[in-house]
Amino acid sequence: MSKSFYVTTPIYYVNDVPHIGHAYTTIAADVIARFNRLQGNKVFFLTGTDEHGQKIERTAESNGEKPIELADRVVKRFQNLSDALNITNDDFIRTTEKRHKSAVEEIFRRIEESGDIYLSEYEGWYDVRNEAFITETQYEEIMSLPEEKRPTIEKVKEESYFFRLSKYQDPLLEYYKEHPEFVQPNYRLNEVTRFVEGGLKDLSVSRTTFTWGIPVPDNSNHVIYVWFDALTNYLTGVGFPSDERMFNENWPADVHLVGKDILRFHAVYWPAFLMSAGLPLPKKVFAHGWWTVEGEKMSKSVGNVVDPYQVVEEFGADVFRYFLLREIPFGQDGDFSKNAIIARVNGELANGLGNLVSRTLGMIEKYFDAVVPEPGGLEVEDESVRDKALSTIELVENEMNEIAFHKALVSLWDFIGDVNKYVDESAPWTLAKEKNEERLGTVLWTIVQAIGVVTILIYPFMPESAEKIWERLGCPQPINSKLLSDAKEWGIVKPGQTVKKGQSLFPRFEK
Ligand code: ME8
Numbered sequence: 192m193s194k195s196f197y198v199t200t201p202i203y204y205v206n207d208v209p210h211i212g213h214a215y216t217t218i219a220a221d222v223i224a225r226f227n228r229l230q231g232n233k234v235f236f237l238t239g240t241d242e243h244g245q246k247i248e249r250t251a252e253s254n255g256e257k258p259i260e261l262a263d264r265v266v267k268r269f270q271n272l273s274d275a276l277n278i279t280n281d282d283f284i285r286t287t288e289k290r291h292k293s294a295v296e297e298i299f300r301r302i303e304e305s306g307d308i309y310l311s312e313y314e315g316w317y318d319v320r321n322e323a324f325i326t327e328t329q330y331e332e333i334m335s336l337p338e339e340k341r342p343t344i345e346k347v348k349e350e351s352y353f354f355r356l357s358k359y360q361d362p363l364l365e366y367y368k369e370h371p372e373f374v375q376p377n378y379r380l381n382e383v384t385r386f387v388e389g390g391l392k393d394l395s396v397s398r399t400t401f402t403w404g405i406p407v408p409d410n411s412n413h414v415i416y417v418w419f420d421a422l423t424n425y426l427t428g429v430g431f432p433s434d435e436r437m438f439n440e441n442w443p444a445d446v447h448l449v450g451k452d453i454l455r456f457h458a459v460y461w462p463a464f465l466m467s468a469g470l471p472l473p474k475k476v477f478a479h480g481w482w483t484v485e486g487e488k489m490s491k492s493v494g495n496v497v498d499p500y501q502v503v504e505e506f507g508a509d510v511f512r513y514f515l516l517r518e519i520p521f522g523q524d525g526d527f528s529k530n531a532i533i534a535r536v537n538g539e540l541a542n543g544l545g546n547l548v549s550r551t552l553g554m555i556e557k558y559f560d561a562v563v564p565e566p567g568g569l570e571v572e573d574e575s576v577r578d579k580a581l582s583t584i585e586l587v588e589n590e591m592n593e594i595a596f597h598k599a600l601v602s603l604w605d606f607i608g609d610v611n612k613y614v615d616e617s618a619p620w621t622l623a624k625e626k627n628e629e630r631l632g633t634v635l636w637t638i639v640q641a642i643g644v645v646t647i648l649i650y651p652f653m654p655e656s657a658e659k660i661w662e663r664l665g666c667p668q669p670i671n672s673k674l675l676s677d678a679k680e681w682g683i684v685k686p687g688q689t690v691k692k693g694q695s696l697f698p699r700f701e702k
Contacts, residue, residue, distance in 0.1 A: 196227040197235045197444040201453060202284060202424050205240040205262045206250050209272055210489060211482050211515075211527055212450060214499035218512050219479065219521065219596065220448050221278045225651035226591045229675045235441050237428040239284030240269050244322050244417035248403035258403045262287055275500055277508050277654050284428050286420055294427035295405045295420050299396075301468040302354065303408075313351040313395040316344045321452075322417045324395055352397040352413060359463035360391045366462065366472070374458050375477045375594065376522040379451065383458045394460060422461045425473070444473040446594070454478040477594055480524035497527060505529075509653035510536055510697070516596035516652060533700040540697035543607045544645070548660055550614065551638045552692040558623050563639055563665070564632030565686040573637045576613050577681045579606055580644045584678055587648055596652075603648055610641045636686065639664060643683040647673055656696055665689045 200216045207213070217238055224236040242262045251261040262285070270283055284291065302308055316325035325333065325344055333341050367373060367384050374380040397413035398404070404414030423431075425444055430437035449457050457476045465472050484495045502511045514532045517539070519525030555561055569577075583606040590599040614634075622631040643664060650657035650670055661670040665688035677683055 194232050195235065195440050196224075196232045197237075197429065197441040197446075198223050198227075199236075199425050199428070199444055199447050200238040201447075201449050202239040202241040202286065202421055203269055204244075204246070205242045205266055205269070205285075206247055208496065209268055209499055211484070211497040211499060211502070212489070213269070214272065214276060214502075214511070215482065215515050216448050216450065216479065217272060217278055217280075218276055218515055219594075221276070221280070222512070222516060222596060222651045223446065223448075223591070223594065224279055225654065228671075229647070229651060229673075230588070231674050231676070234281070235429060236280045237282050237284060237425070238269075238273075238278070238280045239282075239424060239428070240266055240286070241417070241421045241424075242266075242285055242287045243404040243414070243420055245398070245401050245403070246319050246322060248401050249319070251403075259287060272499065275503050275508065276512065282428055284424050286424060288427075290433075291420075291424060291427040292405050293433065294431045295415060295423045296408050297432040298423050298426065298464065298468050298470075299415060299419070300408055301470075302464060305467045305469070307355040307358065307467045308352050308396070309355070311351060311353050312349065313353075314348045315346075317347045318342050318344050326392065328389070347400070349399045350413075351395040351399065352407060352410075353393040354396045354419075354464070354467070356391045356394040356460070356463055359466060360387055362466055363387050363391075363459065363463060366466075372475060373462075373472070374454070375475060379454060379458075379478045379522075383454065386455065387459060391459070418456050418460065419464065422456065422464065426470070443471040446475045446477055447473050448477050448479065451478040451480060477522070479521055480519065482525050482527045484526070485528045486526055502532075506532055506536070506700075507655070509656045510540065513540065513600070513653055517600045518597075520597050521594055530702055533702055536697055537699045539604055541695070541699045543604055543611070544649075544656075545695060545697040547607055547611050547614070547638075547645075548642055548663070548696060549692055551635065551642060552663055552690045554619050554623075555635055555639070555690050556692055558619070558631060559635070561689050561691065563684055563686050563688045563690060564636055566633040566636035567629040569633065569637070572613065572617065573633060576610060576637050576641055579609055580641055580681065581679060584644065584648065584675065588675065600652065603645065606641070607645060610638060610645075613641075614638060639684045639690070640681055644678045646670065647675065647678040647683070659693070659696060663691045663693050665691070 198220050200220045203213050220236060224234045227234045248258050251258040254261060266285060273280055316330055318325055320342055364387055367380060371380060374383050396416045396419045397407050398416060399413050402414060404417060405420055407413040407415055429441040447457055462472045484497055487493060487495055489496050514535050517535060518531060555563060583602055586602045587599045590602060617634045619631055619634050646657050646660045658670055664684050
């Protein structure tokens with residue numbers, strides 16, 4: 192039965208220059224969205240930009256422009272990422288849109304009605320880069336760092352509305368206990384639990400010393416804290432508060448994908464806001480790891496920030512997508528380097544998949560005038576390719592349900608390896624020499640069925656390459672009209688279809 196599935200990325204600070212971290216979350220969310228569509232689910236996939244706050248106000252000021260002019264000028268850098276990386280988001284939210292203002296005002300009011308908002312004064316430290324209030328423990332941690340490693344923090348003293356976060360300490364702990372799948376990977380749940388067990392102080396949710404934000408309803412001297420504003424985008428995107436039908440169909444979100452650095456906002460503050468507003472909580476928050484570049488932390492001052500547009504230009508979107516999700520288990524940190532990409536292209540894409548497709552289609556061109564042959568009776572080794580294909584589909588489906596991209600890809604390439612071995616062992620070239628046409632037809636038919644299954648399964652990861660292979664197999668309908676259930680019927684590539692070997696799918700790179 193088809194269900195609706197809602198996946199989000201964080202909304203990126205609009206004045207950031209897109210880097211590999213943004214590309215990573217966006218690609219991961221896209222693969223989840225595409226895989227769900229393949230399973231026949233109705234998907235809603237949201238990304239966007241976070242456009243309010245002190246940092247953006249200051250950047251605009253130093254450029255001599257208004258914050259909205261800055262946002263309008265640079266937002267395309269993120270919007271264009273969807274085309275460059277082949278991302279199929281259903282909507283792109285900007286927090287400066289009117290629909291978002293209504294949503295933020297509405298949730299603020301609901302929380303106020305629950306008695307969870309009060310006026311007081313905030314005195315303490317603030318990290319403008321991360322738009323974060325610094326707790327005493329965090330302050331001590333920062334001060335224990337060598338000076339050059341400390342984030343810039345500022346002393347703040349201003350009137351502020353507070354959210355009664357302390358009231359949600361026990362409800363949150365109880366929720367984590369009852370829903371251990373809420374925060375993934377598991378070890379992150381332990382971190383979050385420990386943080387909450389350490390005690391929660393009420394959270395400042397408005398600022399008065401600048402103006403770039405959404406005013407507090409009924410007190411426009413205050414703008415709402417940018418994280419309160421930004422987190423609400425997940426509601427705005429699905430029609431809150433005006434489009435009840437869309438909202439009920441999609442909320443709660445199935446998964447919020449985030450980087451590990453912003454897990455606390457998503458797994459502590461956000462569920463507490465929702466509990467207070469009487470809204471259901473997202474089903475899962477998955478925190479991924481961080482990428483270093485050639486062993487170093489990515490930073491503007493080091494000058495090693497990886498531009499995703501450049502990677503696409505050099506290697507293509509599919510290779511980039513494959514690399515990011517294959518290189519490290521989703522959740523752990525990883526290291527990005529061109530040599531590592533090249534090793535994957537040459538070893539797995541060119542040798543494994545590319546070689547299988549090209550030699551198979553080449554043989555069908557040579558021995559059967561490019562027409563997919565009819566199979567004769569299946570022998571035990573042909574059946575075992577079929578069985579392995581069916582078990583691979585099941586495995587990949589389970590692994591994707593766990594958001595374990597690398598495992599899904601390992602399973603798929605394990606199957607590709609088996610099929611390549613089957614080609615070697617059945618030696619179609621010998622069958623051709625022996626003029627054993629029936630057996631030759633059965634073997635080549637079996638191989639193209641395996642390629643058909645692989646093509647459907649790699650489609651969410653590498654949509655362009657999958658489309659190319661699908662066309663070369665001569666399949667009449669577009670690949671995006673196919674479902675995983677079609678792949679389960681052994682025989683998706685029909686006898687009589689005309690194939691085309693074409694040029695190399697994944698040209699090798701020199702190190
Ligand atoms: O945090 N490796 O926006 P942002 C992997 N606006 N991921 C990385 C990374 C790296 N080296 N560097 C950054 C914000 N990221 C807020 C979000 S959501 C309601 C508001 C990831 O532009 C990081 O973990 O700083 C986060 O998920 C995103 O990129 C940061 O986006």
